[in-house]
Amino acid sequence: MHKLARNVFKIAIAMSLAGAVTTAFAQLPFSIPGLGKAAEKVGNLNLGSLIGNLTAATREADEPEEIRLGQEFAATLLGAKPLVANPPLQRYINTLGRWLALQTERPDLPWTFGVLDDAGFNAFATPGGYIFVTRGLVERMRSEAELAGVLAHEIGHVLKKHHLRAVQKNAGFALIGDVLNAAGRGNPEARGALVNVGRKLYASGLDQGDEFEADRLGVVIAARGGFDPYGLPAVLQTLQAQSANDDSFSLLFKTHPAPAARIEMLDTLMKDRLDWLPAFTGKPLNARLAEFRR
Amino acid sequence: MSRKTMLVLAGLLAAGIVQAEPALTGRATELMAQAQSDAAVVASLPENTRVEVLGRKGAWSEVRTASGQSGWLRMAMLKPTNAAAAPSSSNAIGTLQNLLSSGRTSNTATVTTGVRGLSEKDLQNAQANPAELEKMQQFAVDRRTAAGFAQRNRLVPQSLEELPAPTAAPAQSDNHMVGG
Numbered sequence: 366m367h368k369l370a371r372n373v374f375k376i377a378i379a380m381s382l383a384g385a386v387t388t389a390f391a392q393l394p395f396s397i398p399g400l401g402k403a404a405e406k407v408g409n410l411n412l413g414s415l416i417g418n419l420t421a422a423t424r425e426a427d428e429p430e431e432i433r434l435g436q437e438f439a440a441t442l443l444g445a446k447p448l449v450a451n452p453p454l455q456r457y458i459n460t461l462g463r464w465l466a467l468q469t470e471r472p473d474l475p476w477t478f479g480v481l482d483d484a485g486f487n488a489f490a491t492p493g494g495y496i497f498v499t500r501g502l503v504e505r506m507r508s509e510a511e512l513a514g515v516l517a518h519e520i521g522h523v524l525k526k527h528h529l530r531a532v533q534k535n536a537g538f539a540l541i542g543d544v545l546n547a548a549g550r551g552n553p554e555a556r557g558a559l560v561n562v563g564r565k566l567y568a569s570g571l572d573q574g575d576e577f578e579a580d581r582l583g584v585v586i587a588a589r590g591g592f593d594p595y596g597l598p599a600v601l602q603t604l605q606a607q608s609a610n611d612d613s614f615s616l617l618f619k620t621h622p623a624p625a626a627r628i629e630m631l632d633t634l635m636k637d638r639l640d641w642l643p644a645f646t647g648k649p650l651n652a653r654l655a656e657f658r659r
Numbered sequence: 660m661s662r663k664t665m666l667v668l669a670g671l672l673a674a675g676i677v678q679a680e681p682a683l684t685g686r687a688t689e690l691m692a693q694a695q696s697d698a699a700v701v702a703s704l705p706e707n708t709r710v711e712v713l714g715r716k717g718a719w720s721e722v723r724t725a726s727g728q729s730g731w732l733r734m735a736m737l738k739p740t741n742a743a744a745a746p747s748s749s750n751a752i753g754t755l756q757n758l759l760s761s762g763r764t765s766n767t768a769t770v771t772t773g774v775r776g777l778s779e780k781d782l783q784n785a786q787a788n789p790a791e792l793e794k795m796q797q798f799a800v801d802r803r804t805a806a807g808f809a810q811r812n813r814l815v816p817q818s819l820e821e822l823p824a825p826t827a828a829p830a831q832s833d834n835h836m837v838g839g
Contacts, residue, residue: 436792437787439792439795440787440788440789440791440792441782441785441786441787441788442782442785443788443791443792443795444785444786444787444788444791445777445781445782445784445785446777446781447788447791448791448794448795452798455795455798456798456800458798459798459799459800460800460804460805460808461808463799463800463801463802463804463805464805464806464808464809464814466805467802467805467806468816472802473802475796475799476799477795477796477798477799478798478799479795479798481777483776483777484774484775484776485774485775485776485777485778486776487776487777495795499776499777501774501776507715556787560785560786560787563785564782564783564785567782568779568782568783577824578824581821581822581823581824582821582822584822585819585820585821585822588817588819589816589817589818589819590809590814590816590817591809591812591813591814591815591816591817592814593717594717595715595717595718595734598718598734598735599715599734602734602737602739605738605739606680606682606739606740606741608741611774612774612775612776612778613774613775613776614776615776615778616776616777616778616779617776619779625738628735629735630825631735632733632735633825634822634823634825635718635822637696637718639718639819640717640718642817642819643815643817644716644717645812645813645814647812648812
């Protein structure tokens with residue numbers, strides 16, 4: 366994310382958190398453990414020093430917190446678009462995705478995959494292992510290896526905690542942790558604040574460096590799973606031929622580096638060094654849907 | 660190209676019906692008889708040679724030139740014919756405007772396929788849907804199911820190191836990646 370955009374993002378997060386916490390505090394006649402203290406602090410500070418405070422209040426989220434945050438973000442994405450009502454497709458994407466996730470250093474996260482009922486072309490990951498692709502993306506894949514490359518790119522975001530770190534960097538986790546706890550106890554304002562953070566995060570995207578890192582991981586994870594490592598580069602080639610003004614691609618183009626830059630980086634790194642690998646291109650989608658019908 | 664033609668083309672593309680797609684060579688390159696770097700050279704193609712892409716095998720794309728010569732070149736050598744129209748990377752001003760214009764309903768983007776994908780506006784209006792998340796979680800599979808799928812498809816795990824970031828990339832030796 367550009368520095369200017371990041372600051373706006375930071376303010377947006379600070380405002381939604383401050384709003385939730387102070388409103389909750391004002392409406393409740395008693396103090397919520399963990400939230401009351403933050404509410405007092407937040408309520409007495411102006412926005413400028415609040416942001417400073419949030420950034421300073423850094424601690425790493427633990428894995429259960431990472432997963433809970435990911436579930437909140439996943440519920441928000443599913444609020445934008447529901448799942449495709451096609452159980453074989455959902456079973457298939459989970460099986461393919463889980464196989465790829467098993468090739469990583471975090472094989473036992475609650476990996477869960479879903480195809481969103483959206484004609485556009487996009488994919489999302491939320492912390493803890495919740496991964497989405499759109500129906501429009503699945504329909505445009507030329508091979509299963511391409512789909513594997515996309516899923517592996519998203520798995521890469523989860524492995525390196527890109528979204529979690531974006532939230533931590535911009536808001537500090539101490540306060541997010543408090544809000545998560547309050548949301549877990551059913552506090553509606555805290556829930557609303559998390560939804561807001563998720564909306565901003567997925568509409569503005571990650572740092573470009575995170576996307577390049579996910580590309581490098583995507584190639585490697587797909588190849589570790591036995592798939593053609595060139596599935597992801599082939600998807601990027603497809604993207605390169607698309608216009609950013611096309612509404613099925615606009616959000617993806619806005620939140621990712623230019624496809625040409627991504628292809629160039631992968632080409633430089635891959636050269637012919639992965640050509641010796643087995644390169645399963647996979648089976649057609651129709652065959653998979655029939656296979657997963659039971 | 661007329662808008663109608665674009666729509667029809669996009670529909671065909673989405674349906675996977677179009678076999679050959681046009682592309683340009685991104686730089687001067689050699690057209691090889693097979694999908695390997697030590698294959699015989701069929702022709703030398705200058706930059707911006709127009710080709711039809713027939714298919715792909717790993718890093719290699721099979722192409723046919725306007726003069727009818729067929730062969731293989733590295734996929735990365737190809738660029739789209741509309742490269743000039745390709746988008747620049749996401750820009751901060753656009754991001755800012757979009758962040759600040761939440762709730763605005765106007766949409767000035769040019770529609771080329773007639774398909775509108777999940778947009779910022781959809782995200783900004785999204786309400787959490789925990790019931791849908793619960794539904795999604797019911798489709799999750801365990802390790803054994805995933806391993807069974809791999810076995811049926813003869814997918815064998817490969818041992819492979821992560822690719823280093825380009826700036827920090829040292830000269831790579833061949834034993835950096837170990838076959839599995």
